[in-house]
Amino acid sequence: MDSTTRSVVVSGGGTGIGRAIAARFARQGDRVTILGRRTEVLRATAQEIEGAHPVHAVAVDLSAPEELEQAMDHLPERVDVLVNSAGRRGTPASSETGLKAVADRWRQDFDNNVLPVVLLTEVLLPRLARPGGRVVSISSIAALRGNGAYGAVKAALLAWNHTLAQQLGPDGVTANVVVPGYVAGTEFFGGAPSGDELARRRDQTLIGRVGDPDDIAAAVAFLASPEAGYITGEFLNSNGGALCGR
Template identity: 50%
Template sequence: MTKLAVVSGGGTGIGAAIACGLIGDGFEVVVIGRRPGPLEEIKGAQAIAADLREPGEVERVREALAGRAIDVLVNNAGGYVTRDGDGLGAVAANWRATFDINVITAVLLTEALLPQLSRPGGRVLLFSSIAAQRGGGGPYGAAKAALHGWVMELAAQLGPQGITANVIAPGYVIDTEFFKGRMTPEGHQARVDATLVGQPGTPDDIWQAVRWLAGPGGGWVTGQIIGVNGGSVLGR
């Protein structure tokens, strides 16, 4: 039977590579994001436009997928939020918005779809960042680190039902919208120089890690933080 995968943020960058890779491996794929345009570019996927920070929108996703067994849930949606101002109000708004986009999106989608995960055999992936392991980005690294704590809880809860839960923590990955308008040639070079392999990551590098964890070889891996970073951070 064809397996079903749900990929949040599946219209661009890393999520698009994951969605296309899963389709290539024979999965039925559902991609979710706020903008319909990028989602519709993923040929062969079912697109659901939704803002995953909003419980009502996630309910709509759940209704659209009602009755379907989900084999792989990739919580890839996330991003960097720029602070708008200097006062405490701006600080609070920036931290809240950063947690909303990087933590609440994954928590709501996972909670909504948990009952539909295949038992046994389901796979849940959360998307963190190297920033959670070495700092960087202010609230961004802190928000991503929240997923590290949560995955332990999820893995313990779901393990007895035959479901794994892991975090992927990418390093510097090019060809995505993540750094749109924020990257300089110097910033790019510094990040490449920080790797041991002397090159930036690509969305395909991250897809290959997802392919392992979502595939038959990943079944005995759970509760882990998997760094995919070219050696920029070691052994954490």
């Protein structure tokens, strides 16, 4: 790899926001590795988005430590940019009620949204380019305005990122978080929203449209760029004004 080609790892890169991020880096000529649990989805995306270099796909459940350890041989030896986009909603609440159901829901949201980010970052720490490496993780507007366990675990990423930035700063590596508002065209909500729901989401913004995965990819690309080297331990909202100034 020549010294100007960056090695970029994007978790959740098979679909939605992660796919748009991976496609953007691939178009720029970077070497991109995408991670997710579904091999076929990853393979198809890798073929569709490849640029100057083939996109490398690695199927792994990032919430499972043993599986991730086994996948290490398939991940790049040097990582210039790590983007943590993998995350998902818990399965719909069962009819079960009571404390066990509450505990299950919280554990599920934690496993789905915190562990994939923390575990992947942890195993790739020794491979991050020093100086100049970049870690960008995806949280959610729910972290700032609430949404039960999901919002709480997405807020955990903001606190975690502070420690990561402190740890990596002396090595010249930055760690930041992008905080999207509602983004259409992903698998996150399990299907297209109704017209009413889309209008409700649109009306929450100041600029009169809902988010697109490319909006989030643009924010990630900026934080991953050499020009953003003096920004670390921060979060950047991208929500069309649905929530201002936090």
